[in-house]
Amino acid sequence: MVITDDRNSPHEAQFDLSTYLAEGKALVETALDRSLEITYPERIYEAMRYSLLAGGKRLRPILCLATCEMSGGTREMALPTACALEMVHTMSLIHDDLPAMDNDDYRRGKLTNHKVYGDDVAILAGDGLLAYAFEYIAVETKGVPAERLLQVVARLGRAVGAAGLVGGQVVDLESEGKSDISLETLTFIHTHKTAALLEASVVSGGILAGASQEEIGRLSRYAQNIGLAFQIVDDILDITASQEVLGKTAGKDLKAQKATYPSLWGLEESKRQAEQLIEAAQAELSPFGPSARPLNAIADFIVRRQY
Amino acid sequence: MVITDDRNSPHEAQFDLSTYLAEGKALVETALDRSLEITYPERIYEAMRYSLLAGGKRLRPILCLATCEMSGGTREMALPTACALEMVHTMSLIHDDLPAMDNDDYRRGKLTNHKVYGDDVAILAGDGLLAYAFEYIAVETKGVPAERLLQVVARLGRAVGAAGLVGGQVVDLESEGKSDISLETLTFIHTHKTAALLEASVVSGGILAGASQEEIGRLSRYAQNIGLAFQIVDDILDITASQEVLGKTAGKDLKAQKATYPSLWGLEESKRQAEQLIEAAQAELSPFGPSARPLNAIADFIVRRQY
Numbered sequence: 001m002v003i004t005d006d007r008n009s010p011h012e013a014q015f016d017l018s019t020y021l022a023e024g025k026a027l028v029e030t031a032l033d034r035s036l037e038i039t040y041p042e043r044i045y046e047a048m049r050y051s052l053l054a055g056g057k058r059l060r061p062i063l064c065l066a067t068c069e070m071s072g073g074t075r076e077m078a079l080p081t082a083c084a085l086e087m088v089h090t091m092s093l094i095h096d097d098l099p100a101m102d103n104d105d106y107r108r109g110k111l112t113n114h115k116v117y118g119d120d121v122a123i124l125a126g127d128g129l130l131a132y133a134f135e136y137i138a139v140e141t142k143g144v145p146a147e148r149l150l151q152v153v154a155r156l157g158r159a160v161g162a163a164g165l166v167g168g169q170v171v172d173l174e175s176e177g178k179s180d181i182s183l184e185t186l187t188f189i190h191t192h193k194t195a196a197l198l199e200a201s202v203v204s205g206g207i208l209a210g211a212s213q214e215e216i217g218r219l220s221r222y223a224q225n226i227g228l229a230f231q232i233v234d235d236i237l238d239i240t241a242s243q244e245v246l247g248k249t250a251g252k253d254l255k256a257q258k259a260t261y262p263s264l265w266g267l268e269e270s271k272r273q274a275e276q277l278i279e280a281a282q283a284e285l286s287p288f289g290p291s292a293r294p295l296n297a298i299a300d301f302i303v304r305r306q307y
Numbered sequence: 308m309v310i311t312d313d314r315n316s317p318h319e320a321q322f323d324l325s326t327y328l329a330e331g332k333a334l335v336e337t338a339l340d341r342s343l344e345i346t347y348p349e350r351i352y353e354a355m356r357y358s359l360l361a362g363g364k365r366l367r368p369i370l371c372l373a374t375c376e377m378s379g380g381t382r383e384m385a386l387p388t389a390c391a392l393e394m395v396h397t398m399s400l401i402h403d404d405l406p407a408m409d410n411d412d413y414r415r416g417k418l419t420n421h422k423v424y425g426d427d428v429a430i431l432a433g434d435g436l437l438a439y440a441f442e443y444i445a446v447e448t449k450g451v452p453a454e455r456l457l458q459v460v461a462r463l464g465r466a467v468g469a470a471g472l473v474g475g476q477v478v479d480l481e482s483e484g485k486s487d488i489s490l491e492t493l494t495f496i497h498t499h500k501t502a503a504l505l506e507a508s509v510v511s512g513g514i515l516a517g518a519s520q521e522e523i524g525r526l527s528r529y530a531q532n533i534g535l536a537f538q539i540v541d542d543i544l545d546i547t548a549s550q551e552v553l554g555k556t557a558g559k560d561l562k563a564q565k566a567t568y569p570s571l572w573g574l575e576e577s578k579r580q581a582e583q584l585i586e587a588a589q590a591e592l593s594p595f596g597p598s599a600r601p602l603n604a605i606a607d608f609i610v611r612r613q614y
Contacts, residue, residue, distance in 0.1 A: 044469045044477040095434060100407075100426035119407035120480055123430065127402060128473040130434065134441045135464025138457045146453035150445045153460055157442025162351045166435040170351040173427055 017297040024062035027075070028082055029053065035083050035136060047117040047125035048132075051090045055108050059298075060085040060201040066294040067202045067219060073209025080140035081152055081208060084133035085201050088160050091126040091133075092197075096169065098122060130160065144208050152204045159200035168192025181259035187228070194234075195227025202295075218284040222295065225281035230302050232274040235260035236267060241306065274303050324604040331369035334382070335389055336360070342390050342443060354424040354432035355439075358397045362415050366605075367392040367508040373601040374509045374526060380516025387447035388459055388515060391440035392508050395467050398433040398440075399504075403476065405429060437467065451515050459511045466507035475499025488566035494535070501541075502534025509602075525591040529602065532588035537609050539581040542567035543574060548613065581610050 032052055038045040061082030068078035097104040097112040098119060104112050114122035134153055141149055158164055172189045175181045202223035206216050239262055261270045281299045285292040339359055345352040368389030375385035404411040404419040405426060411419050421429035441460055448456055465471055479496045482488045509530035513523050546569055568577040585606045592599040 041469075041474055041477045041481070043481070044474055048469065091434070095430055098407075098430065100405075100430060121477060123402055123405065123407060124473045124476055127398070127433070127437065127467070128469040130437055131464045131468035131471075131473070133464075135461050135468060138461035138464065146457050150453050150456055150460075153457075154442050154445035157438045157440075157445065160434070161438035161442060162348075162355065162435040164438075166431045166438070167348055167351055170348045170428060170431055174348070174350070 015293045015297065017294075017301055020294055020297070021057070021062060021301075024065060025058045027065070027079075028058045028061040028086065031079050031083050032086060035087075035140075036132070043117065043121060044124060044128060047113060047121050048128050050116060051094050051107075051113045051125065052087060052129065054090075054110055058086060060089050060197060063198065063201040063223070063295070063298065064205040064208075066298065067205025068209045069205075070288050070291045070295060071206045071209035071211040071215060071219075073205070074143075077141065077144050077208050078205050081137050081156075081204050082201075083140075084137045084156065085197065085204070087129040087133040087136070088156065089197060091129040092160070092165050092169075094122050094126040094129070101169075101173070141208075148207050148210065151207050155200045155204055155207070159196040164192055164196035164200075168194070168196070175259060179259070181264075183264055186259050186261065186264065190228055190231040191224065194231045195224050198227040198230065199223035215287075218287065222281045222284040222299075225277040225284075226299050226302050229274040229277040229281070229299075232261045232270050232277070233303055233305065235262050236270055236274070237306070239267065271303075278303050322600045322604060324601075324608055327601055327604070328364070328369060328608075331372060332365045334372070334386075335365045335368040335393065338386050338390050339393060342394075342447075343439070350424065350428060351431060351435060354420060354428050355435050357423060358401050358414075358420045358432065359394060359436065361397075361417055365393060367396050367504060370505065370508040370530070370602070370605065371512040371515075373605065374512025375516045376512075377595055377598045377602060378513045378516035378518040378522065378526075380512070381450075384448065384451050384515050385512050388444050388463075388511050389508075390447075391444045391463065392504065392511070394436040394440040394443070395463065396504060398436040399467070399472055399476075401429050401433040401436070408476075408480070448515075455514050455517065458514050462507045462511055462514070466503040471499055471503035471507075475501075475503070482566060485566070490571055493566050493568065493571065497535055497538035498531065501538045502531050505534040505537065506530035522594075525594065529588045529591040529606075532584045532591075533606050533609050536581040536584035536588070536606075539568045539577050539584070540610055540612065542569055543577055543581070544613070546574065578610075585610050 036045060036049055036052060038049065064082040064085055065075045065078050069075060093107060094113045096102050097107055098114055100119075105115055106112060112122075113125055117125065133156065137149060137152060137156070160166065162170075168189050168191070171185060172193060175185060175189065199220055202219045203216055206219045211219065238260065261273070265273065278299045282296050285295055288295075343352060343356055343359060345356065371389040371392055372382045372385050376382060400414060401420045403409050404414055405421055407426075412422055413419060419429075420432055424432065440463065444456060444459060444463070467473065469477075475496050475498070478492060479500060482492060482496065506527055509526045510523055513526045518526065545567065568580070572580065588606045589603050592602055595602075
């Protein structure tokens, strides 16, 4: 990991992102495992757990936990919301993979939900995870004023609905097979499909900790920038990474004639734009001082990741 | 409407349920119309509005409003939750109608969502409505303490998820084409597919108004009883009502060899059971006195309705 000038004290130089991410992932996966017990009717709980516990970076929950700590809260305060964010993200993957949508057979190297449980149960598993996410925040969060939790519910709902993820997915579907997608449309898709939920992850961590309006504004801009950078890097990796590393069908965007940042800008300019977004994201963190190390490092990680 | 002995004062005898329901429906439909404006990307908002504004009795929102008033609150306090309940109900109808589920072409005499907008947009319209329901309660409710709103969020999430609607739908799908469904399984399906959301509608009205734990218990039992009665009457009407009155394919359960209460009990015993449930429901309302007139009348209506 590269430590930039304002974070190079001996203590901070020891910050190890891969350990931080591994610990966060372990914490989140233990919590997710406990969040959803199998009971009658078993098939739906199994389907929900199959995708919820299918791995992944757990970036959204880790961002929520990290932001809550950075803003003066504890990880315990944010853990139910962190789990809820992963439930919502998992719902979107299950529904996106359906034959009526992207029709994917594999996800993270495993069969997709509907290939194992059928389209009907996969639709319901997504619905169940989405509904449970809100219930889980409301019931499981301890030590946070109800007003803050309501703000989190509102932000999460907005990030998933037509003003967020769902809206981005609709424009993505409408754009399929069209070679003349504008930069504006492509950016709409990604600010809604990807950045909206990343923003909700970061901002909800701040809200839970009682961050000020000015801080929430900074967190929101940080997240939007890393969200868009994340998607640009995804597009780049789709071209450059092998199927083995990615665990999904590489080059799929090209084959589907999907508009991507590299198709509009070329690979080099795409990389440059991603790095500029990361710099802008990190600039928003400066008032948080040394406690912003994890979020700074995660921003670096997003442009440097190979999968 | 039949006025029973404990509600026969001159003032109460004037209570006209059909006017009450018509007024409630008009109030809810105006609120629903305002709840969701069409913006870019228009197609998803149009799809959401198509089903949300497709008519229906609006029984869930009316129950929520009525219970809130009965418990000492105002209709204004409950209106956003009432709208959210209809959004959730609409989501469940859109997803249930999909080819991967019940594969219905018509609903309330109109083409189903996916027949108009395609399976992909219909799935997303359901997701969007479900997410928006929670956002809407959190953002739009005025004059209610945040703690109560969080309880409503929790109850609504539970009513929709695997512990409610989704769980009931999964067992329903598993039971299709089986002629040996037990009474326990049939009752599980309906207490989860139908009664859970009706219960959330009634109980959330009480929570918003600040009802006591004892009152919430009574409201919950009232709703479970009318929910099950509602489904028994639905099964009866599927056999006895004509397609014209019902606006959907009558006799469909019979053709699909679906287990129903009449198929287990016969028509007469089914009617008797529905009436017993309604009596039990109404008994729970006695401590609320004359202000329980609307909920009492709605219970009567459920067994007497012809569509």
